[in-house]
Amino acid sequence: MYTVAIITLSDKGYEGQREDLTGPKIKEYIEETNRYNVVSYRLLKDDSQMLQEELIKICDNEIADLILTNGGTGFSKRDITPEATKLIIEKEIPGISEYMRMKSSEITKKAILSRGVSGIRKNSLIINLPGSPKGAIENLSFVMDTLDHGIDILKGQATECATNSQK
Numbered sequence: 001m002y003t004v005a006i007i008t009l010s011d012k013g014y015e016g017q018r019e020d021l022t023g024p025k026i027k028e029y030i031e032e033t034n035r036y037n038v039v040s041y042r043l044l045k046d047d048s049q050m051l052q053e054e055l056i057k058i059c060d061n062e063i064a065d066l067i068l069t070n071g072g073t074g075f076s077k078r079d080i081t082p083e084a085t086k087l088i089i090e091k092e093i094p095g096i097s098e099y100m101r102m103k104s105s106e107i108t109k110k111a112i113l114s115r116g117v118s119g120i121r122k123n124s125l126i127i128n129l130p131g132s133p134k135g136a137i138e139n140l141s142f143v144m145d146t147l148d149h150g151i152d153i154l155k156g157q158a159t160e161c162a163t164n165s166q167k
Contacts, residue, residue, distance in 0.1 A: 001035060001036065001037050002035060002036045002037070002065045002066055002148070002151055003036075003037055003038075003039045003063070003064045003065050003066070004030050004036045004037065004038045004039065004040075004064055004065070004066045004067070004068060005038075005039060005040035005041070005042075005058045005063060005064035005066070005067045005068070006023050006026050006027055006030075006038060006040070006041045006042075006067075006068050006069075006070070007041075007042050007043075007044060007051070007054060007055075007067065007068070007069045007070070008020045008022060008023040008041075008042070008043045008044070008069075008070050008071055008131075009044055009045070009046050009051065009069060009070070009071035009072035009080075009081055009131070010043065010044075010045070010046070010071050010131065011045045011046050011078060013043050014043055014044060014045035015045070020043050021133050022070045022071065022129075022131055022132065022133045022136050023041055023043065023070065025133040025136065025137055026068055026070060026129070026136055026137070026140065027041065029137050029140060029141075030068075030140075033144065035148060036066070039063060039064055040058060040063055040064060042054055046071070046072050046078040046079065046080055046081075047080070048080045048083065048084040048087075049084075051069070051072075051080070051081065051084040051085075052084050052087055052088050055067060055084070055085065055088050055121065055126060056088055056121070058124060059088070059121040059122045059123075059124040059126075060121075060122060062122070062123060062124075064124055065123070065124060065125065065151050065154075065155065066124070066125050066126075066127070066147065066151060067124055067125070067126045067127070068127055068129055068136075068140070069081055069085070069126065069127070069128045069129065070128075070129040070130065070131050070136045071130075071131035072128075072131065073114050073115050073116040073128050073129075073130055073131070074113065074114070074115070074130075074131070075113065075115075079115070081116070081128050082115045082116060082117045082128055085117050085119060085126055085128055086117060086119070088121055089117075089119030089120060089121050089126060090119070090120055090121050090122070091119055091120040092117060092118070092119045093118040093119055093120060093125070093150075094117075094118070095118075096118035096127060096143055097114075097116050097117050097118045097127070097128070099142060099143060100114075100116070100129075100139040100142050100143060101114055101116075103138075103139075103142040104135065104138055104139055104142070107138065111135075114130055114135075115128075116128030116129060116130070116139075120154060123154055123155055124154075125147070125150060125151055125154060127140075127143075
């Protein structure tokens with residue numbers, strides 16, 4: 001079973017002015033797979049330093065195999081999630097975010113406006129998801145079936161296969 005941390009970025013949620021609907025939806029979706037166990041949930045304001053510190057703590061202390069952030073990936077001046085994530089990751093995994101944007105754009109053209117990134121720090125995979133419950137779950141559903149293999153490789157429990165081996 002894989003461990004998951006969920007981080008919601010929302011100024012209004014952090015201040016108690018808005019209920020976080022996305023974090024609980026992600027938790028419900030993830031746990032329905034019976035392969036993932038949510039071990040951490042945090043609601044943070046849109047603050048780069050606060051997010052970086054939380055990501056580093058989770059990764060460096062091996063708290064979670066997979067970290068799913070939601071919110072802060074748009075065009076607002078307060079949207080800092082991708083930039084904060086890039087500052088702490090060791091390797092970017094552009095294919096995950098590119099694929100989510102591509103598949104999501106088949107549902108709504110506004111998906112191309114998402115700036116979310118994905119990457120690795122230590123033995124944790126970090127994925128930035130949209131802030132809306134619908135968008136977060138749709139994006140996650142596009143990549144869930146592939147994440148197990150990536151996490152297994154990251155943790156040294158599987159070997160990478162050549163991309164042409166399926167031909």
